[in-house]
Amino acid sequence: MSDLDRYLQAATRDNTRRSYRAAIEHFEIKWGGFLPATADSVARYLVAHAGVLSINTLKLRLSALAQWHNSQGFVDPTKAPVVRQALKGIRALHPAQEKQAEPLQLRDLERVVDWLEHEMQTARAEQDQASLLKASRDRALILLGFWRGFRSDELCRLQIEHVQAHAGSGITLYLPRSKGDRENLGQTYQAPALLRLCPVQAYIQWISDAALVRGPVFRGIDRWGNLSEEGLHANSVIPLLRQALERAGVAAEHYTSHSLRRGFATWAHQSGWDIKSLMNYVGWKDMKSAMRYVEAAPFHGMARITDKPLSP
Incomplete structure:
Protein backbone atom coordinates (compact mmCIF):
# COMPACT_ATOMS: atom_id res chain seq x y z
CA MET A 1 0.00 0.00 0.00
CA HIS A 94 -42.98 1.95 0.66
CA PRO A 95 -43.22 4.21 3.71
CA ALA A 96 -41.76 2.66 6.82
CA GLN A 97 -41.38 3.95 10.32
CA GLU A 98 -37.74 4.28 11.21
CA LYS A 99 -36.66 1.66 13.73
CA GLN A 100 -34.86 3.02 16.75
CA ALA A 101 -33.21 1.35 19.66
CA GLU A 102 -35.21 1.14 22.87
CA PRO A 103 -33.75 3.67 25.33
CA LEU A 104 -32.35 2.09 28.49
CA GLN A 105 -34.41 3.57 31.30
CA LEU A 106 -32.75 4.57 34.56
CA ARG A 107 -34.67 1.93 36.54
CA ASP A 108 -33.33 -0.82 34.27
CA LEU A 109 -29.83 0.66 34.46
CA GLU A 110 -30.12 0.38 38.26
CA ARG A 111 -31.32 -3.22 38.02
CA VAL A 112 -28.51 -4.39 35.78
CA VAL A 113 -25.82 -2.56 37.77
CA ASP A 114 -27.16 -4.00 41.05
CA TRP A 115 -27.08 -7.47 39.52
CA LEU A 116 -23.55 -7.08 38.19
CA GLU A 117 -22.37 -5.89 41.59
CA HIS A 118 -24.01 -8.98 43.11
CA GLU A 119 -22.14 -11.13 40.57
CA MET A 120 -18.89 -9.40 41.51
CA GLN A 121 -19.42 -10.07 45.21
CA THR A 122 -20.25 -13.73 44.57
CA ALA A 123 -17.26 -14.17 42.26
CA ARG A 124 -14.89 -12.65 44.85
CA ALA A 125 -16.23 -14.97 47.53
CA GLU A 126 -15.81 -18.00 45.25
CA GLN A 127 -12.48 -16.77 43.85
CA ASP A 128 -13.92 -17.01 40.34
CA GLN A 129 -11.63 -14.63 38.47
CA ALA A 130 -13.29 -15.00 35.06
CA SER A 131 -16.77 -14.16 36.39
CA LEU A 132 -15.39 -11.29 38.46
CA LEU A 133 -13.64 -9.72 35.48
CA LYS A 134 -16.65 -10.07 33.18
CA ALA A 135 -19.04 -8.52 35.69
CA SER A 136 -16.60 -5.70 36.51
CA ARG A 137 -15.97 -4.99 32.82
CA ASP A 138 -19.65 -5.06 31.92
CA ARG A 139 -20.58 -2.71 34.75
CA ALA A 140 -17.92 -0.18 33.74
CA LEU A 141 -18.82 -0.39 30.04
CA ILE A 142 -22.57 0.03 30.64
CA LEU A 143 -22.20 2.92 33.09
CA LEU A 144 -19.62 4.73 30.98
CA GLY A 145 -21.63 4.14 27.81
CA PHE A 146 -24.79 5.48 29.45
CA TRP A 147 -23.50 8.55 31.28
CA ARG A 148 -21.23 9.62 28.42
CA GLY A 149 -23.69 8.70 25.65
CA PHE A 150 -20.94 6.83 23.80
CA ARG A 151 -21.45 4.77 20.67
CA SER A 152 -20.32 1.15 20.80
CA ASP A 153 -17.30 1.78 18.57
CA GLU A 154 -16.22 4.68 20.79
CA LEU A 155 -16.36 2.48 23.88
CA CYS A 156 -14.33 -0.20 22.12
CA ARG A 157 -11.65 2.25 20.97
CA LEU A 158 -10.97 3.79 24.38
CA GLN A 159 -7.32 3.48 25.39
CA ILE A 160 -6.12 3.53 29.00
CA GLU A 161 -3.40 6.02 28.06
CA HIS A 162 -6.14 8.47 27.02
CA VAL A 163 -8.21 8.21 30.20
CA GLN A 164 -7.72 10.09 33.47
CA ALA A 165 -10.04 9.06 36.29
CA HIS A 166 -10.10 10.60 39.75
CA ALA A 167 -12.23 8.92 42.42
CA GLY A 168 -14.90 11.23 43.80
CA SER A 169 -14.13 13.87 41.17
CA GLY A 170 -14.57 12.85 37.55
CA ILE A 171 -13.17 11.23 34.43
CA THR A 172 -11.63 12.65 31.27
CA LEU A 173 -11.51 10.58 28.09
CA TYR A 174 -9.79 11.44 24.81
CA LEU A 175 -10.77 9.89 21.49
CA PRO A 176 -8.43 10.60 18.56
CA ARG A 177 -11.34 10.13 16.16
CA SER A 178 -15.08 9.55 16.28
CA LYS A 179 -18.09 9.68 13.97
CA GLY A 180 -18.86 13.30 14.80
CA ASP A 181 -15.22 14.36 14.41
CA ARG A 182 -15.11 14.66 10.63
CA GLU A 183 -11.72 16.39 10.59
CA ASN A 184 -10.10 13.79 12.89
CA LEU A 185 -8.97 16.49 15.29
CA GLY A 186 -9.66 14.34 18.32
CA GLN A 187 -12.15 15.11 21.05
CA THR A 188 -12.02 15.17 24.84
CA TYR A 189 -15.02 14.05 26.90
CA GLN A 190 -15.66 14.44 30.60
CA ALA A 191 -18.09 12.94 33.10
CA PRO A 192 -18.50 13.69 36.81
CA ALA A 193 -18.33 11.21 39.67
CA LEU A 194 -21.80 10.35 40.99
CA LEU A 195 -23.11 9.25 44.36
CA ARG A 196 -24.66 6.15 42.76
CA LEU A 197 -24.34 4.40 39.42
CA CYS A 198 -20.95 6.10 39.18
CA PRO A 199 -19.02 5.56 35.93
CA VAL A 200 -15.80 6.85 37.49
CA GLN A 201 -15.79 4.37 40.36
CA ALA A 202 -16.79 1.53 37.98
CA TYR A 203 -13.95 2.38 35.58
CA ILE A 204 -11.35 2.55 38.37
CA GLN A 205 -12.58 -0.74 39.82
CA TRP A 206 -12.42 -2.48 36.42
CA ILE A 207 -8.89 -1.28 35.72
CA SER A 208 -7.84 -2.42 39.18
CA ASP A 209 -9.54 -5.83 38.93
CA ALA A 210 -7.99 -6.45 35.51
CA ALA A 211 -4.58 -4.98 36.48
CA LEU A 212 -4.47 -2.98 33.25
CA VAL A 213 -1.89 -0.27 32.66
CA ARG A 214 -2.07 0.39 28.91
CA GLY A 215 -3.92 -0.52 25.74
CA PRO A 216 -7.66 -0.99 25.15
CA VAL A 217 -9.92 -0.33 28.12
CA PHE A 218 -12.54 -2.96 27.27
CA ARG A 219 -11.32 -6.40 26.14
CA GLY A 220 -12.48 -9.93 25.64
CA ILE A 221 -12.17 -12.37 28.54
CA ASP A 222 -11.91 -16.13 28.06
CA ARG A 223 -13.39 -18.81 30.32
CA TRP A 224 -10.23 -18.95 32.41
CA GLY A 225 -10.13 -15.21 33.07
CA ASN A 226 -7.41 -14.39 30.54
CA LEU A 227 -7.73 -10.95 28.94
CA SER A 228 -7.30 -10.38 25.24
CA GLU A 229 -4.68 -7.90 24.06
CA GLU A 230 -7.21 -6.51 21.59
CA GLY A 231 -10.17 -4.29 22.33
CA LEU A 232 -13.73 -5.56 22.06
CA HIS A 233 -15.29 -5.40 18.60
CA ALA A 234 -18.17 -2.93 18.36
CA ASN A 235 -20.52 -5.74 17.31
CA SER A 236 -19.94 -7.50 20.62
CA VAL A 237 -21.47 -4.70 22.67
CA ILE A 238 -25.09 -5.62 21.81
CA PRO A 239 -24.88 -9.26 23.00
CA LEU A 240 -22.86 -8.14 26.04
CA LEU A 241 -25.55 -5.62 27.02
CA ARG A 242 -28.44 -7.98 26.34
CA GLN A 243 -26.88 -10.84 28.29
CA ALA A 244 -26.25 -8.61 31.30
CA LEU A 245 -29.82 -7.29 31.20
CA GLU A 246 -31.30 -10.76 30.86
CA ARG A 247 -29.30 -12.03 33.83
CA ALA A 248 -30.74 -9.12 35.80
CA GLY A 249 -34.28 -10.10 34.79
CA VAL A 250 -34.81 -7.34 32.21
CA ALA A 251 -36.36 -8.25 28.84
CA ALA A 252 -33.59 -7.23 26.49
CA GLU A 253 -34.57 -8.22 22.95
CA HIS A 254 -35.30 -4.61 21.90
CA TYR A 255 -32.09 -3.15 23.29
CA THR A 256 -29.02 -2.37 21.17
CA SER A 257 -25.78 -0.55 21.84
CA HIS A 258 -27.58 2.69 20.94
CA SER A 259 -29.91 2.08 23.89
CA LEU A 260 -27.24 3.50 26.19
CA ARG A 261 -26.94 6.68 24.14
CA ARG A 262 -30.71 7.05 23.74
CA GLY A 263 -31.24 6.22 27.39
CA PHE A 264 -28.96 9.01 28.54
CA ALA A 265 -30.49 11.50 26.08
CA THR A 266 -33.98 10.60 27.28
CA TRP A 267 -32.98 10.92 30.94
CA ALA A 268 -31.26 14.27 30.33
CA HIS A 269 -34.21 15.66 28.38
CA GLN A 270 -36.71 14.58 31.02
CA SER A 271 -34.42 15.99 33.73
CA GLY A 272 -34.61 19.46 32.22
CA TRP A 273 -31.51 19.67 30.05
CA ASP A 274 -31.97 22.05 27.15
CA ILE A 275 -31.20 20.69 23.70
CA LYS A 276 -28.09 22.84 23.23
CA SER A 277 -26.52 21.54 26.46
CA LEU A 278 -27.40 17.96 25.49
CA MET A 279 -25.91 18.41 22.02
CA ASN A 280 -22.68 19.85 23.45
CA TYR A 281 -22.35 17.07 26.02
CA VAL A 282 -23.00 14.16 23.67
CA GLY A 283 -21.32 15.71 20.63
CA TRP A 284 -24.17 16.14 18.16
CA LYS A 285 -23.62 18.77 15.51
CA ASP A 286 -27.20 19.35 14.39
CA MET A 287 -30.63 19.46 15.99
CA LYS A 288 -32.04 16.66 13.82
CA SER A 289 -29.48 14.17 15.13
CA ALA A 290 -30.24 15.10 18.73
CA MET A 291 -34.02 14.85 18.38
CA ARG A 292 -33.75 11.35 16.92
CA TYR A 293 -32.36 10.17 20.23
CA VAL A 294 -34.65 12.03 22.62
CA GLU A 295 -37.56 9.93 23.88
CA ALA A 296 -40.01 12.58 25.05
CA ALA A 297 -43.37 11.90 26.69
CA PRO A 298 -45.91 12.43 23.88
CA PHE A 299 -48.30 14.53 26.00
CA HIS A 300 -45.69 16.27 28.13
CA GLY A 301 -46.98 19.65 29.30
CA MET A 302 -50.56 19.18 28.05
CA ALA A 303 -51.84 18.11 31.47
CA ARG A 304 -51.44 21.68 32.71
CA ILE A 305 -54.28 22.88 30.47
CA THR A 306 -56.71 19.99 30.96
CA ASP A 307 -59.10 19.07 33.75
CA LYS A 308 -57.25 15.85 34.44
CA PRO A 309 -53.90 14.37 33.47
CA LEU A 310 -53.65 12.80 30.04
CA SER A 311 -52.25 9.34 29.64
CA PRO A 312 -50.91 7.90 26.40
Whole structure:
Protein backbone atom coordinates (compact mmCIF):
# COMPACT_ATOMS: atom_id res chain seq x y z
CA MET A 1 0.00 0.00 0.00
CA SER A 2 1.40 3.39 -0.99
CA ASP A 3 1.62 6.28 1.44
CA LEU A 4 -1.20 8.02 -0.44
CA ASP A 5 -3.44 4.96 -0.20
CA ARG A 6 -2.67 4.66 3.50
CA TYR A 7 -3.70 8.25 4.17
CA LEU A 8 -6.81 7.96 2.02
CA GLN A 9 -7.82 4.85 3.91
CA ALA A 10 -7.25 6.55 7.24
CA ALA A 11 -9.64 9.33 6.21
CA THR A 12 -12.57 6.89 6.23
CA ARG A 13 -13.88 5.14 9.33
CA ASP A 14 -13.44 1.35 9.46
CA ASN A 15 -17.18 0.75 9.77
CA THR A 16 -17.86 2.97 6.77
CA ARG A 17 -15.26 1.16 4.67
CA ARG A 18 -16.76 -2.20 5.53
CA SER A 19 -20.29 -1.00 4.76
CA TYR A 20 -19.24 0.52 1.43
CA ARG A 21 -17.30 -2.59 0.44
CA ALA A 22 -20.32 -4.79 1.21
CA ALA A 23 -22.59 -2.44 -0.76
CA ILE A 24 -20.37 -2.57 -3.85
CA GLU A 25 -20.22 -6.37 -3.63
CA HIS A 26 -24.00 -6.51 -3.38
CA PHE A 27 -24.41 -4.35 -6.47
CA GLU A 28 -21.81 -6.21 -8.55
CA ILE A 29 -21.92 -9.81 -7.38
CA LYS A 30 -25.37 -10.45 -5.93
CA TRP A 31 -27.35 -8.23 -8.28
CA GLY A 32 -25.07 -8.52 -11.29
CA GLY A 33 -24.43 -4.85 -11.95
CA PHE A 34 -21.42 -3.46 -13.81
CA LEU A 35 -18.98 -0.77 -12.74
CA PRO A 36 -18.74 1.98 -13.74
CA ALA A 37 -22.52 2.07 -13.61
CA THR A 38 -25.03 4.05 -15.61
CA ALA A 39 -27.79 6.08 -14.02
CA ASP A 40 -30.35 3.71 -15.54
CA SER A 41 -28.71 0.63 -14.00
CA VAL A 42 -28.56 2.29 -10.58
CA ALA A 43 -32.24 3.21 -10.82
CA ARG A 44 -33.11 -0.39 -11.78
CA TYR A 45 -31.04 -1.64 -8.85
CA LEU A 46 -33.09 0.54 -6.48
CA VAL A 47 -36.36 -0.68 -7.98
CA ALA A 48 -35.26 -4.32 -7.68
CA HIS A 49 -34.82 -3.89 -3.94
CA ALA A 50 -37.72 -1.52 -3.23
CA GLY A 51 -39.79 -2.76 -0.34
CA VAL A 52 -37.10 -5.32 0.54
CA LEU A 53 -34.35 -3.03 1.75
CA SER A 54 -35.10 0.00 3.91
CA ILE A 55 -34.74 3.51 2.57
CA ASN A 56 -31.72 4.06 4.80
CA THR A 57 -30.05 0.93 3.41
CA LEU A 58 -30.75 2.02 -0.17
CA LYS A 59 -29.29 5.44 0.60
CA LEU A 60 -26.18 3.75 2.03
CA ARG A 61 -25.86 1.73 -1.19
CA LEU A 62 -26.08 4.94 -3.22
CA SER A 63 -23.41 6.57 -1.05
CA ALA A 64 -21.12 3.59 -1.63
CA LEU A 65 -21.65 3.73 -5.39
CA ALA A 66 -21.06 7.48 -5.39
CA GLN A 67 -17.83 7.07 -3.41
CA TRP A 68 -16.58 4.35 -5.77
CA HIS A 69 -17.20 6.43 -8.89
CA ASN A 70 -15.70 9.59 -7.41
CA SER A 71 -12.60 7.78 -6.18
CA GLN A 72 -12.08 6.14 -9.58
CA GLY A 73 -12.54 9.37 -11.53
CA PHE A 74 -15.90 8.48 -13.11
CA VAL A 75 -19.06 10.57 -13.30
CA ASP A 76 -21.30 9.83 -10.32
CA PRO A 77 -24.50 8.23 -11.67
CA THR A 78 -26.32 8.47 -8.33
CA LYS A 79 -26.79 12.20 -8.82
CA ALA A 80 -28.83 11.71 -12.01
CA PRO A 81 -32.50 12.83 -11.89
CA VAL A 82 -33.76 9.34 -12.71
CA VAL A 83 -32.03 7.92 -9.64
CA ARG A 84 -33.32 10.66 -7.37
CA GLN A 85 -36.86 10.28 -8.71
CA ALA A 86 -36.72 6.51 -8.30
CA LEU A 87 -35.68 6.87 -4.65
CA LYS A 88 -38.40 9.46 -4.06
CA GLY A 89 -41.02 7.14 -5.55
CA ILE A 90 -39.84 4.20 -3.44
CA ARG A 91 -40.09 6.33 -0.33
CA ALA A 92 -43.65 7.30 -1.27
CA LEU A 93 -44.84 3.76 -2.11
CA HIS A 94 -42.98 1.95 0.66
CA PRO A 95 -43.22 4.21 3.71
CA ALA A 96 -41.76 2.66 6.82
CA GLN A 97 -41.38 3.95 10.32
CA GLU A 98 -37.74 4.28 11.21
CA LYS A 99 -36.66 1.66 13.73
CA GLN A 100 -34.86 3.02 16.75
CA ALA A 101 -33.21 1.35 19.66
CA GLU A 102 -35.21 1.14 22.87
CA PRO A 103 -33.75 3.67 25.33
CA LEU A 104 -32.35 2.09 28.49
CA GLN A 105 -34.41 3.57 31.30
CA LEU A 106 -32.75 4.57 34.56
CA ARG A 107 -34.67 1.93 36.54
CA ASP A 108 -33.33 -0.82 34.27
CA LEU A 109 -29.83 0.66 34.46
CA GLU A 110 -30.12 0.38 38.26
CA ARG A 111 -31.32 -3.22 38.02
CA VAL A 112 -28.51 -4.39 35.78
CA VAL A 113 -25.82 -2.56 37.77
CA ASP A 114 -27.16 -4.00 41.05
CA TRP A 115 -27.08 -7.47 39.52
CA LEU A 116 -23.55 -7.08 38.19
CA GLU A 117 -22.37 -5.89 41.59
CA HIS A 118 -24.01 -8.98 43.11
CA GLU A 119 -22.14 -11.13 40.57
CA MET A 120 -18.89 -9.40 41.51
CA GLN A 121 -19.42 -10.07 45.21
CA THR A 122 -20.25 -13.73 44.57
CA ALA A 123 -17.26 -14.17 42.26
CA ARG A 124 -14.89 -12.65 44.85
CA ALA A 125 -16.23 -14.97 47.53
CA GLU A 126 -15.81 -18.00 45.25
CA GLN A 127 -12.48 -16.77 43.85
CA ASP A 128 -13.92 -17.01 40.34
CA GLN A 129 -11.63 -14.63 38.47
CA ALA A 130 -13.29 -15.00 35.06
CA SER A 131 -16.77 -14.16 36.39
CA LEU A 132 -15.39 -11.29 38.46
CA LEU A 133 -13.64 -9.72 35.48
CA LYS A 134 -16.65 -10.07 33.18
CA ALA A 135 -19.04 -8.52 35.69
CA SER A 136 -16.60 -5.70 36.51
CA ARG A 137 -15.97 -4.99 32.82
CA ASP A 138 -19.65 -5.06 31.92
CA ARG A 139 -20.58 -2.71 34.75
CA ALA A 140 -17.92 -0.18 33.74
CA LEU A 141 -18.82 -0.39 30.04
CA ILE A 142 -22.57 0.03 30.64
CA LEU A 143 -22.20 2.92 33.09
CA LEU A 144 -19.62 4.73 30.98
CA GLY A 145 -21.63 4.14 27.81
CA PHE A 146 -24.79 5.48 29.45
CA TRP A 147 -23.50 8.55 31.28
CA ARG A 148 -21.23 9.62 28.42
CA GLY A 149 -23.69 8.70 25.65
CA PHE A 150 -20.94 6.83 23.80
CA ARG A 151 -21.45 4.77 20.67
CA SER A 152 -20.32 1.15 20.80
CA ASP A 153 -17.30 1.78 18.57
CA GLU A 154 -16.22 4.68 20.79
CA LEU A 155 -16.36 2.48 23.88
CA CYS A 156 -14.33 -0.20 22.12
CA ARG A 157 -11.65 2.25 20.97
CA LEU A 158 -10.97 3.79 24.38
CA GLN A 159 -7.32 3.48 25.39
CA ILE A 160 -6.12 3.53 29.00
CA GLU A 161 -3.40 6.02 28.06
CA HIS A 162 -6.14 8.47 27.02
CA VAL A 163 -8.21 8.21 30.20
CA GLN A 164 -7.72 10.09 33.47
CA ALA A 165 -10.04 9.06 36.29
CA HIS A 166 -10.10 10.60 39.75
CA ALA A 167 -12.23 8.92 42.42
CA GLY A 168 -14.90 11.23 43.80
CA SER A 169 -14.13 13.87 41.17
CA GLY A 170 -14.57 12.85 37.55
CA ILE A 171 -13.17 11.23 34.43
CA THR A 172 -11.63 12.65 31.27
CA LEU A 173 -11.51 10.58 28.09
CA TYR A 174 -9.79 11.44 24.81
CA LEU A 175 -10.77 9.89 21.49
CA PRO A 176 -8.43 10.60 18.56
CA ARG A 177 -11.34 10.13 16.16
CA SER A 178 -15.08 9.55 16.28
CA LYS A 179 -18.09 9.68 13.97
CA GLY A 180 -18.86 13.30 14.80
CA ASP A 181 -15.22 14.36 14.41
CA ARG A 182 -15.11 14.66 10.63
CA GLU A 183 -11.72 16.39 10.59
CA ASN A 184 -10.10 13.79 12.89
CA LEU A 185 -8.97 16.49 15.29
CA GLY A 186 -9.66 14.34 18.32
CA GLN A 187 -12.15 15.11 21.05
CA THR A 188 -12.02 15.17 24.84
CA TYR A 189 -15.02 14.05 26.90
CA GLN A 190 -15.66 14.44 30.60
CA ALA A 191 -18.09 12.94 33.10
CA PRO A 192 -18.50 13.69 36.81
CA ALA A 193 -18.33 11.21 39.67
CA LEU A 194 -21.80 10.35 40.99
CA LEU A 195 -23.11 9.25 44.36
CA ARG A 196 -24.66 6.15 42.76
CA LEU A 197 -24.34 4.40 39.42
CA CYS A 198 -20.95 6.10 39.18
CA PRO A 199 -19.02 5.56 35.93
CA VAL A 200 -15.80 6.85 37.49
CA GLN A 201 -15.79 4.37 40.36
CA ALA A 202 -16.79 1.53 37.98
CA TYR A 203 -13.95 2.38 35.58
CA ILE A 204 -11.35 2.55 38.37
CA GLN A 205 -12.58 -0.74 39.82
CA TRP A 206 -12.42 -2.48 36.42
CA ILE A 207 -8.89 -1.28 35.72
CA SER A 208 -7.84 -2.42 39.18
CA ASP A 209 -9.54 -5.83 38.93
CA ALA A 210 -7.99 -6.45 35.51
CA ALA A 211 -4.58 -4.98 36.48
CA LEU A 212 -4.47 -2.98 33.25
CA VAL A 213 -1.89 -0.27 32.66
CA ARG A 214 -2.07 0.39 28.91
CA GLY A 215 -3.92 -0.52 25.74
CA PRO A 216 -7.66 -0.99 25.15
CA VAL A 217 -9.92 -0.33 28.12
CA PHE A 218 -12.54 -2.96 27.27
CA ARG A 219 -11.32 -6.40 26.14
CA GLY A 220 -12.48 -9.93 25.64
CA ILE A 221 -12.17 -12.37 28.54
CA ASP A 222 -11.91 -16.13 28.06
CA ARG A 223 -13.39 -18.81 30.32
CA TRP A 224 -10.23 -18.95 32.41
CA GLY A 225 -10.13 -15.21 33.07
CA ASN A 226 -7.41 -14.39 30.54
CA LEU A 227 -7.73 -10.95 28.94
CA SER A 228 -7.30 -10.38 25.24
CA GLU A 229 -4.68 -7.90 24.06
CA GLU A 230 -7.21 -6.51 21.59
CA GLY A 231 -10.17 -4.29 22.33
CA LEU A 232 -13.73 -5.56 22.06
CA HIS A 233 -15.29 -5.40 18.60
CA ALA A 234 -18.17 -2.93 18.36
CA ASN A 235 -20.52 -5.74 17.31
CA SER A 236 -19.94 -7.50 20.62
CA VAL A 237 -21.47 -4.70 22.67
CA ILE A 238 -25.09 -5.62 21.81
CA PRO A 239 -24.88 -9.26 23.00
CA LEU A 240 -22.86 -8.14 26.04
CA LEU A 241 -25.55 -5.62 27.02
CA ARG A 242 -28.44 -7.98 26.34
CA GLN A 243 -26.88 -10.84 28.29
CA ALA A 244 -26.25 -8.61 31.30
CA LEU A 245 -29.82 -7.29 31.20
CA GLU A 246 -31.30 -10.76 30.86
CA ARG A 247 -29.30 -12.03 33.83
CA ALA A 248 -30.74 -9.12 35.80
CA GLY A 249 -34.28 -10.10 34.79
CA VAL A 250 -34.81 -7.34 32.21
CA ALA A 251 -36.36 -8.25 28.84
CA ALA A 252 -33.59 -7.23 26.49
CA GLU A 253 -34.57 -8.22 22.95
CA HIS A 254 -35.30 -4.61 21.90
CA TYR A 255 -32.09 -3.15 23.29
CA THR A 256 -29.02 -2.37 21.17
CA SER A 257 -25.78 -0.55 21.84
CA HIS A 258 -27.58 2.69 20.94
CA SER A 259 -29.91 2.08 23.89
CA LEU A 260 -27.24 3.50 26.19
CA ARG A 261 -26.94 6.68 24.14
CA ARG A 262 -30.71 7.05 23.74
CA GLY A 263 -31.24 6.22 27.39
CA PHE A 264 -28.96 9.01 28.54
CA ALA A 265 -30.49 11.50 26.08
CA THR A 266 -33.98 10.60 27.28
CA TRP A 267 -32.98 10.92 30.94
CA ALA A 268 -31.26 14.27 30.33
CA HIS A 269 -34.21 15.66 28.38
CA GLN A 270 -36.71 14.58 31.02
CA SER A 271 -34.42 15.99 33.73
CA GLY A 272 -34.61 19.46 32.22
CA TRP A 273 -31.51 19.67 30.05
CA ASP A 274 -31.97 22.05 27.15
CA ILE A 275 -31.20 20.69 23.70
CA LYS A 276 -28.09 22.84 23.23
CA SER A 277 -26.52 21.54 26.46
CA LEU A 278 -27.40 17.96 25.49
CA MET A 279 -25.91 18.41 22.02
CA ASN A 280 -22.68 19.85 23.45
CA TYR A 281 -22.35 17.07 26.02
CA VAL A 282 -23.00 14.16 23.67
CA GLY A 283 -21.32 15.71 20.63
CA TRP A 284 -24.17 16.14 18.16
CA LYS A 285 -23.62 18.77 15.51
CA ASP A 286 -27.20 19.35 14.39
CA MET A 287 -30.63 19.46 15.99
CA LYS A 288 -32.04 16.66 13.82
CA SER A 289 -29.48 14.17 15.13
CA ALA A 290 -30.24 15.10 18.73
CA MET A 291 -34.02 14.85 18.38
CA ARG A 292 -33.75 11.35 16.92
CA TYR A 293 -32.36 10.17 20.23
CA VAL A 294 -34.65 12.03 22.62
CA GLU A 295 -37.56 9.93 23.88
CA ALA A 296 -40.01 12.58 25.05
CA ALA A 297 -43.37 11.90 26.69
CA PRO A 298 -45.91 12.43 23.88
CA PHE A 299 -48.30 14.53 26.00
CA HIS A 300 -45.69 16.27 28.13
CA GLY A 301 -46.98 19.65 29.30
CA MET A 302 -50.56 19.18 28.05
CA ALA A 303 -51.84 18.11 31.47
CA ARG A 304 -51.44 21.68 32.71
CA ILE A 305 -54.28 22.88 30.47
CA THR A 306 -56.71 19.99 30.96
CA ASP A 307 -59.10 19.07 33.75
CA LYS A 308 -57.25 15.85 34.44
CA PRO A 309 -53.90 14.37 33.47
CA LEU A 310 -53.65 12.80 30.04
CA SER A 311 -52.25 9.34 29.64
CA PRO A 312 -50.91 7.90 26.40
